[in-house]
Amino acid sequence: MTGIDPRALRSAFGSFMTGVTVVTAMDDHQKPVGFTANSFTSVSLEPPLLLVCLAKTSGNYDVLTAAANFAVNVLAEDQTEVSNTFARPVEDRFATVKWRRGPNGGPVLEGVCAWFDCSMHQQVDAGDHVILVGEVQAFDSTPAPGLGYVRGAYVTPSTGADLLTSGTDLVVSAIIIRDGHVLLVDSGDGGSGLPEAAVKTDGASAALTALIAGTDVPAEPGFVYSVFEDTGRRRQHISFLCQADAGVPSRGTFVPLSPAALDDISDPAVLSMLERLSQEMELGQFGIYFGNQNRGQVRPVLQGD
Numbered sequence: 001m002t003g004i005d006p007r008a009l010r011s012a013f014g015s016f017m018t019g020v021t022v023v024t025a026m027d028d029h030q031k032p033v034g035f036t037a038n039s040f041t042s043v044s045l046e047p048p049l050l051l052v053c054l055a056k057t058s059g060n061y062d063v064l065t066a067a068a069n070f071a072v073n074v075l076a077e078d079q080t081e082v083s084n085t086f087a088r089p090v091e092d093r094f095a096t097v098k099w100r101r102g103p104n105g106g107p108v109l110e111g112v113c114a115w116f117d118c119s120m121h122q123q124v125d126a127g128d129h130v131i132l133v134g135e136v137q138a139f140d141s142t143p144a145p146g147l148g149y150v151r152g153a154y155v156t157p158s159t160g161a162d163l164l165t166s167g168t169d170l171v172v173s174a175i176i177i178r179d180g181h182v183l184l185v186d187s188g189d190g191g192s193g194l195p196e197a198a199v200k201t202d203g204a205s206a207a208l209t210a211l212i213a214g215t216d217v218p219a220e221p222g223f224v225y226s227v228f229e230d231t232g233r234r235r236q237h238i239s240f241l242c243q244a245d246a247g248v249p250s251r252g253t254f255v256p257l258s259p260a261a262l263d264d265i266s267d268p269a270v271l272s273m274l275e276r277l278s279q280e281m282e283l284g285q286f287g288i289y290f291g292n293q294n295r296g297q298v299r300p301v302l303q304g305d
């Protein structure tokens, strides 16, 4: 026992940006299996080695640890949905992607920015994970930008660069969460949406603080959950995940993060973001902020850090 809080550690581990991969292999019945992994790293050039860490609780543990070959697919920036599919308990993850067998037999996904088809070189037992070390037998890469992941959110190089360089308006919105509910306000177009405000010269942080203060619910500004471009309204949008304390909102209502309760959200981008949040809360993919991902329990987002 080290006295280290594993949830806090998971949050700290998640505080730097990584790429996102899908690790694949063929099972005994020649069916492809795969899971999303950001623990991928290159290891050696001579011989050409890479590694990825696989949770011992993974449903693919037996197949992957028995596999003679596996492939690592580095996702491109437009493959957020592929990442989600391979991180969720989907019946057939390969039904929604195009794939083929690589030269060494590992399943290679279409549209990735790089893939490495490996033979199993070594497995290292490492706590609640096993480290799979692969020897690269074949690979390919493209100049396409890769998908990034930090603090439980996807980021892409181009959204980040656009944000810094574009002349469009910048808007912040607050995803104010309490006990599995999110605060929705009247969006002014007959539907509902998140509290949002335009960023002025004093910056996004000041805009967010003012936004939260305007709801009359004490809330802790959290991490950036989503950065996206609203091309229709020519603006950049940053959403912050915020954990609320007790208090009655002066505007809007806390509604459950469920499809029925989110039904009248007018902005499809906000709707899809909250659907993603709902799914990720169920899976517990937020490090410190959530509990048991295997049980899909919804827990407070920023409790006690």
Ligand SMILES: Cc1cc2nc3c(=O)[nH]c(=O)nc-3n(C[C@H](O)[C@H](O)[C@H](O)COP(=O)(O)O)c2cc1C
Residues within 6 Å of the ligand: 020, 034, 035, 036, 037, 038, 039, 040, 053, 054, 055, 057, 058, 059, 060, 061, 083, 086, 087, 088, 089, 149, 285
């Ligand atoms: C961005 C991201 C990175 C992940 N990285 C890893 C990882 O490196 N190793 C791992 O075992 N699980 C990782 N996971 C979790 C698995 O993808 C997830 O638990 C998945 O459901 C496992 O599927 P399986 O049980 O069918 O193998 C990650 C999930 C996401 C969203």
